[in-house]
Amino acid sequence: DTTSARARGRSGLPPPQPQPPPAALASEYEWREDDGADGSEGVSLGGAVWAGDGASDVYDADGADGSVADATDARDALELAIDAMLARKSTAKRLAAELGSWPCARMSIVDAESGFVPWLRDRAPDTAAAAAAAARAPGGLDQRTTADLLRQLGAFALEQSGEREETMGRSTDMTEPHEWYPAARSMARAIVMHVGPTNSGKTHAAMGALKSARSGIYCGPLRLLAWEVHDRLNGEGVACNLLTGQERVEHDGARHAACTIEMAPLNAHVACAVLDEIQMLGSEQRGWAWTRALLGLQADELHVCGDDTAVDLVRRLCALTGDSLRVLRYERLSPLAVGRPLGGVRAVEAGDALIAFSRREIYRLKALVERTRGLRCCVIYGSLPPETRKEQAATFNSTMHGDGASGGGGAVLVASDAIGMGLNLNIRRVVFSSTRKFDGDTVRDLLPTEVKQIGGRAGRYSSSYEQGGIVTVFGGSAELAMVAAALGAPLPPLEACGLLPSAAQLEAFASSCAPGPFSVLLRKFFSAVRTDGGLYFVCAPDDMYRAARLIDDVPLSVDERLGFCAAPVDTSEPAVAASFVRYAKAHAAANSSGGTVRVGVRATKRVPATDREISTLETAHAILDAYLWLSHRFETTFSERARAAELRELVGRLISQGLEGALAAGGSGAAGPVSYTHLRAHETDS
Numbered sequence: 189d190t191t192s193a194r195a196r197g198r199s200g201l202p203p204p205q206p207q208p209p210p211a212a213l214a215s216e217y218e219w220r221e222d223d224g225a226d227g228s229e230g231v232s233l234g235g236a237v238w239a240g241d242g243a244s245d246v247y248d249a250d251g252a253d254g255s256v257a258d259a260t261d262a263r264d265a266l267e268l269a270i271d272a273m274l275a276r277k278s279t280a281k282r283l284a285a286e287l288g289s290w291p292c293a294r295m296s297i298v299d300a301e302s303g304f305v306p307w308l309r310d311r312a313p314d315t316a317a318a319a320a321a322a323a324r325a326p327g328g329l330d331q332r333t334t335a336d337l338l339r340q341l342g343a344f345a346l347e348q349s350g351e352r353e354e355t356m357g358r359s360t361d362m363t364e365p366h367e368w369y370p371a372a373r374s375m376a377r378a379i380v381m382h383v384g385p386t387n388s389g390k391t392h393a394a395m396g397a398l399k400s401a402r403s404g405i406y407c408g409p410l411r412l413l414a415w416e417v418h419d420r421l422n423g424e425g426v427a428c429n430l431l432t433g434q435e436r437v438e439h440d441g442a443r444h445a446a447c448t449i450e451m452a453p454l455n456a457h458v459a460c461a462v463l464d465e466i467q468m469l470g471s472e473q474r475g476w477a478w479t480r481a482l483l484g485l486q487a488d489e490l491h492v493c494g495d496d497t498a499v500d501l502v503r504r505l506c507a508l509t510g511d512s513l514r515v516l517r518y519e520r521l522s523p524l525a526v527g528r529p530l531g532g533v534r535a536v537e538a539g540d541a542l543i544a545f546s547r548r549e550i551y552r553l554k555a556l557v558e559r560t561r562g563l564r565c566c567v568i569y570g571s572l573p574p575e576t577r578k579e580q581a582a583t584f585n586s587t588m589h590g591d592g593a594s595g596g597g598g599a600v601l602v603a604s605d606a607i608g609m610g611l612n613l614n615i616r617r618v619v620f621s622s623t624r625k626f627d628g629d630t631v632r633d634l635l636p637t638e639v640k641q642i643g644g645r646a647g648r649y650s651s652s653y654e655q656g657g658i659v660t661v662f663g664g665s666a667e668l669a670m671v672a673a674a675l676g677a678p679l680p681p682l683e684a685c686g687l688l689p690s691a692a693q694l695e696a697f698a699s700s701c702a703p704g705p706f707s708v709l710l711r712k713f714f715s716a717v718r719t720d721g722g723l724y725f726v727c728a729p730d731d732m733y734r735a736a737r738l739i740d741d742v743p744l745s746v747d748e749r750l751g752f753c754a755a756p757v758d759t760s761e762p763a764v765a766a767s768f769v770r771y772a773k774a775h776a777a778a779n780s781s782g783g784t785v786r787v788g789v790r791a792t793k794r795v796p797a798t799d800r801e802i803s804t805l806e807t808a809h810a811i812l813d814a815y816l817w818l819s820h821r822f823e824t825t826f827s828e829r830a831r832a833a834e835l836r837e838l839v840g841r842l843i844s845q846g847l848e849g850a851l852a853a854g855g856s857g858a859a860g861p862v863s864y865t866h867l868r869a870h871e872t873d874s
Contacts, residue, residue, distance in 0.1 A: 267305055269323035269337070304344050312340050359696035360716045362687050365724065366508045369454065369484035377511040378489050381466070383496040384518030386644030393516070394462045394491035399426055401460035401489070403443040407452045407481050408464045409474075410610040411435075411574045417446035433756060434816040449477040454484040461487035465609060466494035467637075467682065469501060475686020476727045482685075483509065495637075501682040504723060521649035526672045527660035530619055533557050538587075538598025539616035539653065542662075543642055545604060545625035547571065551799040553621060554602045561600075567847060568611070569604040573809045573840045577606065580847065585614040608641040617658040618646040623667045639674035686727040687719060691750050698746045706749045707736035734759045739772040748775070751821045757814045767811045771818060771826075778825040785826045787815055791839055796846035805843050812836040 308316045315336045322329045329337075367373070380397075382390035398404045399421060406417045411432045418437065421428035427442035431451050447453070449463075463485070469478045482492065482505065490511075492502065499515055506513045530536065533556050542557070544550045547569055554565040566584040568577050580601075587599040605625070607613060620642075623634050639659075647657020659675060661667040689697075697713050698706075710733060717726050735753040744752070752772050759765040767788060774785040789808050796802045812832050819826035 269319035269329060269333075304341060307344050308337075308340055311343075312336075315340055353700070356697060356700040356716070359689075359693045359700070360713060360718055362689065362693075362717055362719045362724065362726070364720070365479065365687055366483050366505065368690070371457075372454070372484050372486050373509065375486060375488070377487060377509070379502070379506060379511050379513045380489060380491045381499060381502060381513065381515045382491060382493045382518065383499060383515060385495065385520050386641060387522060387524075387648050388518035388520050389649070390516075390518045391462075391464060391493045393518075394464075394493050395420075397489065397491055398444070398460050398462045399424065401444075401458070403458045404460040404462070405444070405453065405456070405458050405485070405487070406446040406462045406464070407449045407485075408446070408610070409449055409468060411448055412578060412610040413464065414446045414448050415574070415578070416610070421446070433820070434813055436820070449474070449481055452477070452481040452485060454480070454486065457486040459487070460489045460491065461485045463490060463492040464494070466492040466498045466502065468494070469498055469685040470682040471686060472725075472728045473731075474727070475725075476688035479685040479687055479724070495640075495679065497637075497679045497682050499681070501685060501723075505685070520644075522647045522654045523656040524644065524647060524675070525656060525658055526668065526675065527617065527658040529661050529664060529668050532662065533560055536561055536563070536600055536619070537617070538563055538600060539614070540619055541601040541603055541607065541613065541615045541617070541645065542619050542621055543603060543605065543607075544621045547604075547799075547803070549621065550602050550604065557600050557602070564599045565602050566599055567602050568607055570606045571803075571806045571810070572606075573806070573813075573836075573843060575840045576844050576847070577611070579844050581611045581613055585612075605638060605642055607645055608638070612648065612651070613645055614651045614653070615646045615648065615657065616653040617660065618643050620659075620661045620667070620671060623661065623663070623670050633670070634674065636674040636677040637679055639671055640679075643671070643675055684721075684723055684725045687724050688727050688729070689713065689717070691747065694750060695746050705736075705740040706746070706753075707733055707740050710736055710753075731757075731759070735768065738765060738769050742769070742772045743776050744772065748822075752818070755814055755817050755821075758810060761807060761810065763807050764810050764814065768814060771815065775818075775822055775825045783825075784828065785815075785818075785822075787812070787828050787832045787835065789815075789832075789835055791835060791842070793838070793842070795842055795849060797849070802843055802846050805839050805846070809836060809839045809843070812839065 308319075315333075319329070319333055319337055322333045380394075382394050384390045395406075395417070398406060406414070408414050408417065411434070414430060414432055418428050418430040421444055422439065426444055427439045428444040428446055429439055429442045430437035431445055431447035431453070433448060433451060443458075445453070449468075461481075463478065463481055466478060466482070469475050469482070471478075482490070482502070492498075496517065503513055533553070536542065536557055542553050544553055550567055550569055554567055557563055557565050564587065566580040568580050572580070584599045584601045601607070601613065601615065620634075620639075623639075624631055625634060625638075643657075643659035645657075646659055647653045647655070659671060661671055694710075694713060697716075698709055701709055701712065710729065714726060714729055719726060732753045735755065735757065736749065738759060739749065739752055752768075752775075755768070757764060757768050759768060770788060771785055774783075777783060778785055789811055791805075791808060796805055812835055815826060815832040816829060816836065819829040819832065823829075
């Protein structure tokens with residue numbers, strides 16, 4: 189209705205999109221001017237009414253009667269005629285704006301190549317000539333010429349909308365993603381699957397193939413794993429580059445590279461590639477990255493490692509791609525047993541890993557163990573910088589001996605499920621402090637795959653406890669039974685793998701839609717996407733939605749918005765979100781002024797004294813990580829990469845030093861009137 193149309197126009201929401209009649213009937217349409225039910229003017233085509241309220245003028249009349257004031261204007265006379273036609277009534281003005289979203293098209297009236305003017309000259313030369321002549325006449329356009337132009341504009345809109353709908357259909361078609369990678373499809377790739385439980389040697393075997401290949405790439409789920417492979421291969425005499433979202437390290441003559449999965453280079457041909465943790469194909473958040481790498485890597489041999497839940501799915505994908513498949517199965521190298529419940533921290537011993545699912549609980553357990561048992565505690569959880577997690581793991585490993593005694597008094601690890609991947613740990617016993625966790629939406633029981641992944645870290649082969657590991661709980665028999673059942677439960681096979689659209693698909697879709705908030709465009713895209721539901725699913729784009737909403741009002745191109753929305757930023761953290769928005773605004777300003785996006789984080793060198801102060805430093809580290817990630821996408825504007833890297837190293841070092849000190853769990857500390865870390869979302873560095 190007209191009231192709704194005006195309200196949407198003021199709110200900035202996209203107007204309703206009336207569906208046009210079949211294109212075959214376009215010649216039968218007659219444009220007419222109507223009065224809306226509320227007295228406003230409207231223009232109707234086949235019953236679809238556009239409201240006009242005079243407040244949304246998009247063209248101004250050059251003359252009071254709609255004539256062209258100055259026919260000697262440098263613009264083409266036909267363009268002037270169209271201007272005059274659009275200026276006659278506010279209804280026609282509104283029509284011009286609404287045609288941009290009818291039914292989903294954004295079209296230009298006077299675009300030199302694809303707009304209405306060249307179309308009219310080609311399809312209706314008599315109307316074009318009459319309109320141009322009328323534009324030069326003293327009286328301007330007459331009613332008949334105006335009606336002819338409007339009729340032709342309607343035909344143009346119908347034709348354009350059909351073409352745009354075709355483009356939209358192509359851009360949202362994700363039914364055959366294996367065809368997105370023609371270079372990989374032109375190869376006869378050999379895929380080797382190494383499948384088995386944790387601590388079975390499957391990844392070790394794949395890495396042997398990578399090391400002996402003349403060129404290769406390792407793709408892992410964590411920066412820690414990419415670093416580990418980079419360091420190991422270089423240490424063994426195989427030059428290997430490093431490629432993550434935040435780091436680029438190149439070595440002379442290197443023909444190998446280690447990268448995080450999202451950074452997998454699909455344009456490079458290699459002899460061998462290793463794709464780690466292949467079961468992540470089924471991840472609702474990150475599965476798209478494994479699917480992309482599996483389908484698109486140009487590797488003669490592609491070694492994929494993980495548990496056997498992915499075997500059937502990979503086999504189905506290979507049937508589509510034409511790749512050969514060989515499956516190698518592995519058994520655990522050391523036994524894993526379920527132990528008796530501990531009942532409390534007084535039964536904790538050196539070599540134990542206590543598993544908790546919140547940062548607060550981790551620090552509570554750390555303080556309790558140190559106070560009651562006198563054992564040194566190391567901590568590992570997701571928001572710690574990767575460098576700090578690696579250092580904490582090394583500290584824990586270095587204190588332990590195989591008989592359960594310890595050097596320097598022994599150590600206990602207090603950790604989250606972040607230890608499930610990427611770290612080789614000297615753990616004798618994994619102890620779950622709880623069998624329930626908050627997953628971001630709700631508190632739920634641990635999944636069998638989570639229990640297996642975490643519990644399997646105990647008694648790792650080649651560790652001090654390779655004779656066998658133990659998994660148990662703090663709680664009672666019910667929780668222990670749940671853990672035991674999960675460890676022995678067969679895991680269901682994966683049914684589908686994740687997808688996300690490419691930047692080109694989103695850009696094509698955007699070109700077919702009316703202007704509007706990018707977050708709205710994303711929702712339209714994901715609601716219109718078509719997949720092969722039996723083999724693929726679209727990954728949950730929640731993080732992308734949140735990021736898009738934060739920067740909807742920032743003047744960025746579609747490509748730039750995609751770059752920002754793909755950044756691995758936790759927008760639920762207020763300080764991180766504020767810096768993210770500031771970076772986007774500063775980038776937009778720098779584009780027009782030639783300026784620089786400043787880092788905006790300052791840190792003193794005072795070591796944190798409480799876990800709360802460490803938390804503030806973790807936030808600073810996350811902001812610096814975001815800057816570094818963006819600096820590799822927008823190098824011209826994010827030009828303080830070296831300073832950001834220097835600050836990140838300092839912050840990481842302070843966090844590590846704080847963890848080595850005696851922290852009072854939950855304490856507020858005595859930072860004094862000036863905080864040791866200054867986060868200024870609205871300022872630049874001094």
